[in-house]
Amino acid sequence: MAVCARLCGVGQAGGCRRRAPVEEEEEEVRGEEAPRSLLQLPPEILVEIFSCLPGTQLPLLALVCRKFRHILSTDTIWRRRCKTEYGVHENLRKLEVTGVSCREVYVKLLHQYRDILGLWQPDLGPYGGLLNVVVDGFFIIGWMYLPPHDPYVDQPMRLKPVFRIHLMEKKTATVECMYGPKGPHNGQIQMVKKGEFCTKCLQTDYHRMSGGRQEEFRTWLRDDLGRTLDDIFHEHMQELILMKFIYICQYDNCLTYRRIYHPPSRPDDLIKPGFFKGTYxxxxxxxxxxxxxxxxxxxxxxxxxxxxxxxxxxxxxxxxxxxxxxxxxxxxxxxxxxxxxxxxxxxxxxxxxxxxxxxxxxxxxxxxxQVPPPLVRQEERPADRPETSENGERxxxxxxxxxxxxxxxxxxxxxxxxxxxxxxxxxxxxxxxxxxxxxxxxxxxxxxxxxxxxxxxxxxxxxxxxxxxxxxxNSQPPSLEAFDEMLQAMQQWTT
Incomplete structure (x- = not known):
């Protein structure tokens, strides 16, 4: 109650220090005294107030009193939290058809899986990868980023869905594996520890093609490399076995992902840091x-x-x-x-x-x-700084x-x-x-x-x-130190 009082300007004595413009107008027109208690505010005003609070604080308000608990069942509050916190811009009224409320979307989907949103690197031996987990409408989808076909480096990235999470019913969220030619099927997601999670397919038979392993591998080569087996066999015979190993790992086994960050930007950087695709x-x-x-x-x-x-x-x-x-x-x-x-x-x-x-x-x-030498960091020496103008621009x-x-x-x-x-x-x-x-x-x-x-x-x-x-x-590092620690850890993941 103290939290609500501070947010609404209600002091310990119950007097309202700041009244909403609507209340002031009503007081002038009706000549009535403005509400002097938070509980006396109209429900529509409380809905507006509660809609501005982080969703993680709303369950605490529900414990204050029955009136708050009833108001917090209003879907308008949770609809705004879905849009503000997770960027859900779909028409949330479509959920009424399925019988799922915005509150359930927030609590059972968005909030429950918030820790996996952002960028991740799969543990695939030396091959690595880039996974971006995003909120896409009423789904949470893990998109694997694949480079363009060699050597067209200026073309856009190719995206493939690895998994998706959504609410099929009110009870719980459903995780689906997206690999294979037979469509979405049952999967699992588990947080291993902070900054690490794993996925597992529960129906790997959905990954099989009628032509067997050879047909599956040829399809993978054609889709992912843009080439046929005959095209590259003589050039890359030694690598084909390793490439098939990746294919089998992706389709059959549990995969572990570790969080990575987008590189931070500074005003004197040569160019904007970020991700690039390049020829090797x-x-x-x-x-x-x-x-x-x-x-x-x-x-x-x-x-x-x-x-x-x-x-x-x-x-x-x-x-x-x-x-x-x-x-x-x-x-x-x-x-x-x-x-x-x-x-x-x-x-x-x-x-x-x-x-x-x-x-x-x-x-x-x-x-x-016995006098310690002064410590001079290399990046602090004037001769080493990038040439910039008076306003700090390069x-x-x-x-x-x-x-x-x-x-x-x-x-x-x-x-x-x-x-x-x-x-x-x-x-x-x-x-x-x-x-x-x-x-x-x-x-x-x-x-x-x-x-x-x-x-x-x-x-x-x-x-x-x-x-x-x-x-x-959801990809910015919490600090420069955290980004540097991630770089050091990445070198150990694959060696």
Missing amino acids: GSHGLEIIMLSFHGTIAKATKITGDPNVPAGQPTLEIDLTRPVRLPAMEQLRNFSELSRVILEIRDQISREERLADGAEEAKSSRAESS QPQEVQSFVLPEEVMARNEDYPRSCRICFYSTGLIAGHGFSSPERTPGLFILFDESRFGFIWLELKSFSLYSRMTDRFQ
């Missing part, structure tokens, strides 16, 4: 996440391959090492570009050796004088002409012929099974706000990345 040679298109960390930008794999698994930092961009591209004719020569990049790598090595020597000398002097860079060196292989020749800025970077390469991983030098090329590229110097290959334009709700 024979592995096709993969999803990565671009994030900024002071003077370093990282591209972390959301989906991976047998060489470099999901969760690993595939690219690290040194924002303090801009690269001025050589003239166009020289740029066509791979040896010239390689010389420029390797000179920067050697310079970094020399600086690191000098810094290590200076740090050792400083440490020796500090030990002798200064536009001069547009440079760009062309790939003739020896560099690209799966997609439809790349921009001009760029804004380039940086020295490193890319992560490894053998099959993530054996002998190492960071090798390369060139990061920023084309525009939505596209960037990377030249793998050692591999003599080019990856083109294009921004995912999907809007993700």
Whole structure:
């Protein structure tokens, strides 16, 4: 009751300190005294007041008195909470046909499964993935995001429903598995712990096709890769077994999902951070996440391959090492570009050796004088900060002409012929099974706000990345520290 009193302006003595405009008008017209108790307010006023409260507080109001409990049975209150808290913009009156109330939708569906809304990464070994759980009308649906067919990196993502939850009756919510050619069927969802849940299909026979496993696998290859088995057999024979393993895991077994966040944005970021899809040679298109960390930008794999698994930092961009591209004719020569990049790598090595020597000398002097050396974070040094104007906006860079060196292989020749800025970077390469991983030098090329590229110097290959334009709700990290902890945890999930 004290909570209600504070919200409505009712003091301990029961006097109303603030009256609604409607009450003031009625008092002037009728000459009657305004209600001096919350219980004396008209029901329609209480409905408006209760509609503004979070749904999690409404059950407490129902315990105050019988009148509150009766008013809280009004569907108008719960209809507004469904719209305000979960973005349900459907005509909720359609629920009257099924006999399900807005209160039941809020309590038994939206509130009960609120913890699984947002972005998740499935535990599929090195392959990973991106699942977005959203409120879609009167359903909660888990959409799996698949990259476009290789090599069309600028095309939109392909979405497949993994599960859906809805109210079939008043008693409880129904979970349905969406895999297979036979339509939705029974499934389960269970929260394992905070930031982790699992799904399980209860009718895996619904996943079977009449043509057997071979037909199922061919259909999966055609739908997910846009190619036939004959097209890729000779090129990827060793990977077909692993691809079939993914297929079987997705369709037959319980899957675990771990929460991931959209990267936070800062005013001085090079471009807006987010999710991109990019080309990875024979592995096709993969999803990565671009994030900024002071003077370093990282591209972390959301989906991976047998060489470099999901969760690993595939690219690290040194924002303090801009690269001025050589003239166009020289740029066509791979040896010239390689010389420029390797000179920067050697310079970094020399600086690191000098810094290590200076740090050792400083440490020796500090030990002798017993005065601790000052701590200076790299991102706080003025020379390392991005160039910005007085109002804090990044200064536009001069547009440079760009062309790939003739020896560099690209799966997609439809790349921009001009760029804004380039940086020295490193890319992560490894053998099959993530054996002998190492960071090798390369060139990061920023084309525009939505596209960037990377030249793998050692591999003599080019990856083109294009921004995912999907809007993700319930995906912002609670803090910068939480996002950094998630990145560290992602590297451990697949290794």
